[in-house]
Amino acid sequence: MKIDVGWFARFGALGFVCLLWTPGIGQAQYCGVGGGPVCDPGLVCEPVSATTGLCCPDDPMTGQPPVCIGPSGPPAATVLASDLIGLLGLASDPALAADLFTGPWTNWYRDGRERGLAKLALMRGILETYNLTDMYVGGATGVPLVTDPARPSPMCPPGDYAARTLDGSCNDPLNPLMGARGTRFGRNVPLAGAHADPSMLLEPNPRKVSLSLLRRRIGRFQPVPFLNNLAGAWTQFQIHDWFDHGRPHTRDVIEVPLSRWDPLRFTRGLDTLIVPATRADPTRVAGRDDALPPTFTNEVTHWWDGSQIYGSDDATAHRLRAHHGGRLRVQADGLLPVGSRGYSDTGMRENFWVGLELLHTIFALEHNAIADMLAATYPSWDDERLFQTARLINAALIAKIHTLEWTPAILPNSSLDVAMNTNWYGLNHFACPPLPEIPGLYPNPVVYGVVGNAAGRDLHDAAYAMTEEFVSVYRMHPLLPEVFAVRSARSGRLRQIVPTGRTRDGGGRQLVERHGMTDMLYTFGTSHPGALVLGNYPRFLQDIEIPGRGVMDMGTVDVLRDRERGVPRYNQARQMLGMPPVPDFLTLTGGDRGLAHRLQRVYGTIDRLDLMVGTFAEAQRPSCYGFGETLFQVFTLMATRRLQADRYYTELYNADTYTNEGLIWVEANSMKSVLLRHFPDLADTGLAHVDNAFYPWE
Numbered sequence: 001m002k003i004d005v006g007w008f009a010r011f012g013a014l015g016f017v018c019l020l021w022t023p024g025i026g027q028a029q030y031c032g033v034g035g036g037p038v039c040d041p042g043l044v045c046e047p048v049s050a051t052t053g054l055c056c057p058d059d060p061m062t063g064q065p066p067v068c069i070g071p072s073g074p075p076a077a078t079v080l081a082s083d084l085i086g087l088l089g090l091a092s093d094p095a096l097a098a099d100l101f102t103g104p105w106t107n108w109y110r111d112g113r114e115r116g117l118a119k120l121a122l123m124r125g126i127l128e129t130y131n132l133t134d135m136y137v138g139g140a141t142g143v144p145l146v147t148d149p150a151r152p153s154p155m156c157p158p159g160d161y162a163a164r165t166l167d168g169s170c171n172d173p174l175n176p177l178m179g180a181r182g183t184r185f186g187r188n189v190p191l192a193g194a195h196a197d198p199s200m201l202l203e204p205n206p207r208k209v210s211l212s213l214l215r216r217r218i219g220r221f222q223p224v225p226f227l228n229n230l231a232g233a234w235t236q237f238q239i240h241d242w243f244d245h246g247r248p249h250t251r252d253v254i255e256v257p258l259s260r261w262d263p264l265r266f267t268r269g270l271d272t273l274i275v276p277a278t279r280a281d282p283t284r285v286a287g288r289d290d291a292l293p294p295t296f297t298n299e300v301t302h303w304w305d306g307s308q309i310y311g312s313d314d315a316t317a318h319r320l321r322a323h324h325g326g327r328l329r330v331q332a333d334g335l336l337p338v339g340s341r342g343y344s345d346t347g348m349r350e351n352f353w354v355g356l357e358l359l360h361t362i363f364a365l366e367h368n369a370i371a372d373m374l375a376a377t378y379p380s381w382d383d384e385r386l387f388q389t390a391r392l393i394n395a396a397l398i399a400k401i402h403t404l405e406w407t408p409a410i411l412p413n414s415s416l417d418v419a420m421n422t423n424w425y426g427l428n429h430f431a432c433p434p435l436p437e438i439p440g441l442y443p444n445p446v447v448y449g450v451v452g453n454a455a456g457r458d459l460h461d462a463a464y465a466m467t468e469e470f471v472s473v474y475r476m477h478p479l480l481p482e483v484f485a486v487r488s489a490r491s492g493r494l495r496q497i498v499p500t501g502r503t504r505d506g507g508g509r510q511l512v513e514r515h516g517m518t519d520m521l522y523t524f525g526t527s528h529p530g531a532l533v534l535g536n537y538p539r540f541l542q543d544i545e546i547p548g549r550g551v552m553d554m555g556t557v558d559v560l561r562d563r564e565r566g567v568p569r570y571n572q573a574r575q576m577l578g579m580p581p582v583p584d585f586l587t588l589t590g591g592d593r594g595l596a597h598r599l600q601r602v603y604g605t606i607d608r609l610d611l612m613v614g615t616f617a618e619a620q621r622p623s624c625y626g627f628g629e630t631l632f633q634v635f636t637l638m639a640t641r642r643l644q645a646d647r648y649y650t651e652l653y654n655a656d657t658y659t660n661e662g663l664i665w666v667e668a669n670s671m672k673s674v675l676l677r678h679f680p681d682l683a684d685t686g687l688a689h690v691d692n693a694f695y696p697w698e
């Protein structure tokens with residue numbers, strides 16, 4: 001990070017003469033110390049316990065009592081120009097690097113805002129330097145990816161206007177296949193640490209891990225009290241835009257032996273669980289790629305381009321488009337057309353359930369609203385241009401909702417809220433007046449933001465791709481509750497209780513047809529997803545039939561996939577991500593002897609602990625986050641990367657490409673405004689009282 005701190009010293013006075021934007025400052029309230037939350041309705045407490053929802057006791061380091069945050073955002077989400085100066089100076093101070101950890105844990109959230117943000121910026125900078133590895137020989141920036149010799153790099157002819165391609169190619173005309181569908185996942189660990197060890201594939205038995213450590217006990221659902229179920233469904237909606245390893249191989253299988261008392265023996269008559277291996281990388285070339293760890297390819301585009309809505313290939317997009325007015329096909333009743341197996345036809349249809357049914361419908365409707373706005377403003381545009389521009393705007397709105405609404409909702413911490421706003425807008429957004437483009441500093445994305453920063457695009461010397469470790473940390477199946485209580489939005493009356501397993505595929509579509517979008521959204525808005533902790537894995541996913549794959553236990557599969565794909569185990573991953581290893585199970589579980597003992601029984605030693613299991617077991621969470629710091633490390637890195645690598649969020653995020661009206665649309669809208677546009681009856685529900693639509697609506 002190149003920072004001219006001296007310049008700031010000279011302009012330091014700015015901070016003192018400015019009237020600064022201080023959103024939500026009036027909302028700060030103090031909670032009862034040590035007791036349950038006494039926040040007003042719609043407010044949540046920070047720090048809040050991820051598992052119990054109670055306010056955390058006073059922070060032992062600072063002695064600060066918890067505060068209530070929301071619905072208008074965290075208190076004092078403001079960085080003074082003078083803070084900004086101090087922050088930049090701090091982030092470039094080598095002494096700060098020596099103070100990133102207390103014991104094995106990060107400590108940025110225990111510091112004041114300025115120092116905490118400086119630490120976040122520093123950690124991200126370190127990760128960007130050491131933890132972005134692409135999986136192509138010679139695939140670094142500017143060197144076109146060589147994939148399958150049978151699939152030569154496409155030529156990217158200049159068009160009249162910039163538009164995303166369906167398969168994600170030509171985002172960068174100098175490296176046309178970068179981020180395209182069918183290219184490899186990258187890694188967040190060095191190649192040497194990314195090799196799978198076949199002899200350890202079943203060590204310990206992943207089904208044992210699933211049953212002994214992951215399984216949710218009957219009647220013991222652990223909710224996240226400060227989130228609603230839209231936030232859980234949203235997570236999967238997003239990952240379906242970013243990655244999919246595709247349907248597995250049918251012949252090559254992994255056999256997982258079942259114990260004598262395994263329930264699957266009695267319910268399904270099985271003595272072995274057969275897990276098809278991940279589909280092999282068809283672009284791997286013998287000789288050339290032999291030294292590489294296992295490689296796998298992405299079935300969808302790696303970019304944040306709304307491919308889950310539009311598809312990643314021509315045939316899908318052609319089927320979904322209305323071919324007039326730039327619109328997508330939607331039925332007269334406002335639902336998506338029905339595709340095969342009785343549920344909505346859309347760009348990505350794997351692992352579908354009612355949560356995805358809702359979100360895919362909403363953002364197809366949003367696409368059409370944007371296309372209509374563009375058609376009215378630019379009557380001479382043809383269907384193609386209207387479609388392409390509406391897609392860009394819709395995808396950017398989704399990216400903004402994820403960055404500025406979903407993330408601060410699941411990670412309720414005011415410094416993080418500033419950091420996410422900084423990702424999008426830059427710290428300059430909080431300064432008044434904004435700093436000009438200062439030589440030596442501009443286009444530093446920390447100050448000037450990533451989005452729309454023409455010169456802020458940065459690949460950090462690794463071709464852009466989603467990574468195996470990123471897939472791993474998004475294995476968030478515990479978000480799914482066991483049942484949904486469907487309620488009327490108008491009266492709150494209970495209409496039906498439906499097990500989540502029955503909302504899959506055609507079951508989800510039937511629910512939406514029976515109860516309507518408004519009641520289903522209300523049901524999601526007023527109920528809670530599961531916490532990302534051990535003992536909270538949905539039972540229905542542990543004995544599930546997937547069409548074409550037979551009986552599966554997703555808990556077993558989650559563990560097995562990471563081992564098969566060479567994702568390092570928990571402590572190894574931490575070290576490769578620049579974090580100290582955790583010394584023992586008791587430290588990991590924050591002193592919970594019972595849990596530590598159970599982990600010990602299954603794993604023997606902490607160095608064998610799987611990454612996903614370790615992240616669920618982490619008791620130490622920054623300000624009681626929805627998830628722990630190991631996962632957060634990968635998250636921090638990749639959240640910025642998705643924006644920073646993409647020309648459509650950096651140099652092409654301008655009025656020429658998006659239209660002025662499009663930029664305003666992205667800026668002016670939020671998850672709440674989108675919901676209210678298409679389902680105005682929700683204005684009479686608790687949604688009216690929350691700013692962030694992922695907070696519980698009552």
Ligand code: HEM
Nearest residue numbers: 232235236243244245351353471474475476477546557561
């Ligand atoms: C009813 C809902 C869901 C069902 C039926 C389901 C089922 C599945 C299945 C069958 C797979 C592929 C397993 C394999 O590797 O063979 C999978 C992968 C995955 N799921 Fe889910 N899932 C659901 C919800 C979710 C949610 C809410 C999340 C949260 C983020 C999630 C995250 C993932 C991830 C990260 C993968 C790995 C994808 C990959 O390997 O490319 N899933 N799921």
